[in-house]
Amino acid sequence: MKKVIFILADAFKSEYINVCDLEFLKEEITKTNTLYIEKIYPSTGFCEIIEYVTGKPAEENGYLAQIAFKEEWEKKEVNINYWLLILEKIEKIMSKIPRIRWIYFNFVNKILKKYISEEMIRVRYKIPITLLEYFEPTESVYSYDSIEFGGKNNVFYKLKEKGVSYDIDDFVKHNKIKGTDNGRLENLITKIKSKNLKDFTLLYIGYGEIAHYNSVKNNxxxxxxxxxxxxxxxxxxxxxxxxxxYELMILGDHGMVNIKNYINIYPIIEEFKNKFNLNLKKDYMYFIDSTMFRLSLKNKLIISExxxxxxxxxxxxxxxxxxxxxxxxxxxxxxxxxxxKPGNVFYPDYFNYKKNKGMHGYNSKTQGQEGTFVSISSQKLIQEKFKEKYLYQINEYIIKELIK
Structure with missing residues (x-):
């Protein structure tokens, strides 16, 4: 059976092939045994993995963001946990010191296990510690090959049904990734050399994510x-x-858009609170993604206003x-x-410790945000060359190559 390797090249887009002079990919995308889809458009939202795992766009799979408001958060009794409040204040100071930040962050995680679910701790990022209990994770809760993740639409469910073996050891699991990009590639090389590949091997590579902090022209x-x-x-x-x-698939699930404006929404939230005479935790909760502001209200009658x-x-x-x-x-x-709109971000937000230079998570067909897809096959591909496709449509191609 044909061996298929699927590399999720996070935030990788076609522009990089020429701008960064990637000689191998430049050669391959011109060959008849390579399927090259220049532009891949993710859904509007922040949950790309479930799109190509299930073959459903965000509005059909139901996942909009990695973190949601906990059900009936407004019914929680508001108590001040002074221990968590102290940890939060110290973390604000420590977060400004890069070398100490992660040591303290991991230390706090151990303490938080007494108060917050393990699932939420894994995705707590820069969310204020005293607000963590009001949120719940979405996409990262499940193993990506479990029936709970997308049901029978899940590509791994279909592979299991057909007896197709797979290896996801070097992919994302519960929002965590083992090792380094280079280490995961070396693991793949070892498996190929020892002829120990499963029918389908999925791994994560995050080089493109560097564009969050550096321009494309950065050495x-x-x-x-x-x-x-x-x-x-x-x-x-x-x-x-x-x-x-064999077939080697490289998917860039999205690209990056250069940032022009940084918007501090906290003064607006403060004005909103005073104008409507509301209290945080009791009357409203909010979440600040880099590109999206979300607000949940106890009183649904004032939503429009x-x-x-x-x-x-x-x-x-x-x-x-x-x-x-x-x-x-x-x-x-x-x-x-x-x-x-593209080029704007909220900062401060619940994710980043410093201002980014590039961001994604904008409207679906935003120019510059598109990813790309390159599939190099040992066989000649008698197939139309596509200029663009939606991210969820890659699922159909994976299944077609693995399940005859």
Whole structure:
């Protein structure tokens, strides 16, 4: 049976192939045995994995963001946990010291296990410690090959049904990734050399994520992608040597958009609280993604008025005409959702310790945010060349190549 390797190259887009002079990929995308889809568009939202695992766009799979408001959060009794409050205040100080930040962060995680679920601790990022109990994770809760993750649409469910073996040891699991990019590629190379590949091997590579912090022209960013390109050449050469039939798929699930404006929404939240005479935790909860602000209200009668308030304050910076799209998602993602236009981000937010230079998570077809797909096969691909596809459509291609 043909061996299929699927590399999720996080935040990798077609532009990098030429800008970073990736010689191997430049050669391969012109060949008849390579399927090259220049542009891959993720759904509007933040949950890419479930799209290509289930073959369903966000509005059908139901996942909008990694973190949701906990059901009936407004019914929780509001108590001040002074121990958590102290930890939160210390963390604000420690977060400004990079070398100490992660030591303290991990120390706090051990303490938080007494108060917060393990699932939420894994995705706590920069969320204030005293607010963690009001949120719950979504996509990261499940193993990606479990029936709970997308049901029978899950590609791994279909592979199991057909007796197709797979290996996801070097992929993301519960929002965590083992080892380094180079280490995971070396693991793959070892498996190829020893002829120990499963029918389907999935691994995560995060070089493209460097674009959050560095421009495309940055020497470090360029060199990292060149090293990735060299490794890909080695992988294909080893596949040729060790397997008669193979396919190497490289998916960039999204790209990056250069950031122009940083918006501090905290003063607006403070004004909202005073205007409507509301109290955090008792009357409202909010979540600040890098590109989306979400608000959950206890009093549903004021949703329209509050939405108008925030939109007036953010006028010119947010995407209009998305209400019908957002209404397709469960209210656990918030009663009010405001997505920024490309090039704008909220900062401070609940994720980042410093200002990013690049960001994704904008409206689906935002120019520059698109990913890419390259599939190198040992067989000639008698198939139409596509200029663009949606991210969820990659699922169909995976299944077609593995389940005849």
């Amino acid at each position: 470090f960013f360029n060199q990292e992608l060149k090293n990735f390109d060299i490794k890909l050449r080695e992988v294909v050469n080893l596949l040729k040597k060790n397997y008669e039939e 509050v939405r108008t308030f925030f939109k007036n304050k953010l006028k010119g910076y947010y995407e209009e005409n998305l209400e019908n799209y957002f209404n397709k998602f469960d209210s656990k993602y918030g009663d009010i959702k405001i997505l920024l």
